[in-house]
Amino acid sequence: MPTAPPRRTDLDGLRGLAIALVVVYHVWFGRVSGGVDVFLVLSGYFFGSRLLRRPDGLPPARLPAELLRLVRRLVPALVVVLAAAAVLTAAIQPQTRWEAFADQTLASLGYYQNWLLATTVGDYSRAGEAVSPLQHIWSMSVQGQFFVALLLIAVLVGLIAGRHHRTALVDVVAVAFVASFWYALVTHGADPARAYYDSFARAWEPLAGVLAAAVVGLIRWPAWLRVTAATVGLVAILGCGAVLDGATQFPGPWALVPVVATVLIIFSGANTATGWRVLGVRPLVTLGAMAYALYLWHWPLLIFWLAATDRDAAGLLDGAAVMLVAAVLAYLTLRLVENPLRYRARPAPQQPAPDRASRGRARARVALAGAVALTAVALTAASLSWLGHVEDVRAKGAELQSLPTRDYPGGRALIEQVRVAELPMRPTVFEAREDIPVTTTDGCITVFTSSELIRCVYGSPGASRTIALAGGSHAEHWITALDELGREYDFRVVTYLKMGCPLNTEAEPRIAGSLKPYPECAQWVRTTMDALIADRPDYVFTTTTRPRVDGPGDMVPESYLGIWDELQAHGIAILGMRDTPWMYRDGFLFTPRDCLADGGDAESCGLPRAEALADHNPTLDYADAYPLLTILDLSDAVCRPDFCRAVEGNVLVYHDSHHLSATYVRTLIDELGRQLRTATGWW
Template structure:
């Protein structure tokens, strides 16, 4: 699947505004925008990487928008906030609302109901221009749960841009009002000083935020603000540029090469928006300065790089850049959802790009341009007809926006009503909802609706997730919590990643029944391993936070000396059938054995891999599948016997636990057993199903511990 940290072009959707010379239009920068959007689209569709194009767009937006406001302030004109905001709305909202409406229809048609809630949330966030903050607050949830990438996730930079525009307008309006008696040079100087200090503060903050929580910083407006502010500073400085021709050519070539290569050489997902973002930002500034300045009149022939950037195909591509980015990401994501694929190939990727370009061109011609305020000041029959059409279009736009808002709130309310009954999941009668008992005790299964339902599944998680008792991906803090009988002297330490975590539901219940406490040492996606550079499961992404956390957790476990450490001992093969014991687990077992700490080694539960790709049973069922079609053959999910048996003689202090027969039949690992949904996502058991496993887990724990 494409990376969850995607990039988008922050652009007003307008042609470039005049340079320092009011008669000169920067077609070269429109061409630069065309190159940037081409890179962004190609990297998203074929490479699943960040190209740096978003940074180019942010700088260009600051340059054009800030440059115009600087001229207004310098001329002493009173800035009308309502008029300016209306102008921005006319340029930004029509295409955005249209794309949101089309995506809503396609999402309902293509995607299962389990995906509608995140779409509704992000629709509201996009319309309200706080999508970036929404993603910043949920980024760890997306990573943890394997949340499918949203077709609207790319709109985060539109929110950053909108917030930047509003803040800049407010500052300039205040300066023009409060500094009405100042000279034009003083007003301009005041604005530039404020912008410079804000840019410096934002850059410093971005570097601190990057270290503290890079995933959230990626979407943070304050961490991104220095990039468009750099464009504003460029607009203030460009009239003073007096570069000779050779220096302009060198700067433009260097900037273009850096823009073309930064997506290949820099891992923007992990490095932006901190110091490495200086590469695309400075590269864009070099191109801006290379083609600008008072010594560059309209009549002077353009230099080679500027002539290249001014080619009509690039200028046209830049003109549709806003609409193209609005379209290409949802077209890609919805196509992948429709075809049930993880990535696009050469042919279908080219088709996705072609469809996106066509949709962008039509959106520009039929929606964006007709609603722009042109010629309104000329009293004529044509302008009156245009005004009538514009009013009608604005009315339709408002109605569609209202419809999107009502539909989003309506669906969210429906989901909340469904989940409000989910509190009864903890007290489902075993007679009606035997769950695992249908496999291990051949309990009779009544014909009743599955629980949790597909809409309840997402929230049917272990108590540790709800209580904040598991360390998030980007944190290294060691969090310990106590469950079960908290006054007991006998202790089981539940340690490792989320596949250890989902057993807390049964362990908590048994601890209270049998008189032992459960202390948790858990971190998302971080099983106990000796790998120096762990990776996040299902990807090749390095996970250094996991290494730091494991070192602290092991030291704490040895110091606390629990009676048993409960942890997983196997992993699935991702490129073939069955499961295995990772060699990097053995060092952990050795260290525990050296310290005389017994292990309850649990065979990991099946992961839902089909042809090497994870799939979600709740999504599958919501899309029309059933318990069998949304499951897997046991032979694909599990080896014939528990691979940990091969190490039993080497670790006498390890007791082996295996609940595979309580999750899978002899032939199939189904999505539903005993009227209970087995998984709440691609590979985590639902808390309700784990609750039904408590009896079998109790039997095996009794044999292993001798406590009852």
């Protein structure tokens, strides 16, 4: 019968090293260290070792007890951190962030946080949201799903294979490992951002740990080979975060680096109690015991600190303070919550009846378990209640399409210089996130990870005159007005849109606001230009400017000129719209709706016009060189002469940090129509 192996202090220390890397890289470098991948392998190793040692496999009758054991191990600390994060969210974050927190609280408690993130990572309506204080719990969800799945597989294998259950389980795990690794390669190549959170793409990592547990007892390496394997593994783990960009390269083939390194360290200490002594030192072992709680605490503390101080990254001293506070809270969580509920004293045979102290400890454990359960119920109820409240508010969103012009003139208040009654702003801060172009809800804009061209027709579909709306999301938000004008004046609007991808000739474009390469944009632009030239619309409506990243104002990017050259060479006229201001403050984007929800007003949640726009439209400098270019500019309908406010004419200008709300665009229909009439002569 398999017996329990000696306690591996080196692996306890490896857990301590892994959590140290995770915390340090998150707090000071904003990178993925590979520590989470180490955790996944070790989780599979420890959990698999326990299952493989069972002489009778896992009978169905034992499944409830095993599941309860998992709950006792994983849930209490999670609930404590979620409760603390809920209090801090209510105290620090604007109410516009509470909905995302409620969604992710439910996902964390239900262990599907990774799937929630996977489904929203490409959601452009959420692209401007700040990083969630619960985002890190995706890996806990992956592990929880893995544990439950492996238990169910073990039960099923035991029923089918009988006394050969151990061999059969290893065979099933091996097949699952190969299948998951292949799936990871395919999905990572197709959609890296989604694959990062995908349980099936991640499963091969803990499965590698299970396979290591199955064969570690067969390893008989000489001392020099043990030391070599441990050294290579340790160096690979220490250097992983510095050399690899795990956020974009995992769980693809490069994830083999931390996974294989962890397996090497597992093998290096086979059949010993201590393994490699370098990792078995007491500080690392102690840190390893706190690893789960420290992982849970460090990220929300960092995010709340940055939110409270309105900073984008932690410095040396405040980052160290965040880590210290997280370590203290993790230690207290381990001692006061995790251990009391995880370990239950088992009376030995013939032991005398429990004394008063023992009974007191038992009652304290029951009380603690009850408090954790009640807190979990309260978090669930509060989250559902808030989500219901937000949905009730949004149910009135249909009104936004027919707001009375007199009460909600929006941009007309600037153009026509009309007096505006003091009325509640629309869309509200809760309605704003959904106040987006119809092309987004219709799926008529290509997502970040795709280079496919999607054409959709709006306005008057049967009309003989065509405007092609082409470019990124800043071209897209004009569809609200163009669609209405097309129906009224009998022209059709064909969309050629891609998230974050204005028409440009950059060979290696990057996503705005980051250094992340965006090869899909270059591929899409080439496909789109070929399609525009073949389709020959009467006009191509696109943006002509971008904000300066190195100073105030806006500019015409050099990469736009090649597009204009190509369109002009084929005799295609251009309607060039000056881009609307982006809400940059101190070099970082901010969201006016969050600012308003946090107590700001229309002016404090806006920007001086000189910071967002140059004194004159930079496109005018190119007018003589491009006779087929007609310049459109609605800046005076968005900004006052001195200020770009968050609210005009009782209408919220932006639904996020740099996209006009659909409601505000509706208030610009008349002015855009006036400029288009002059440009086209169609009416």
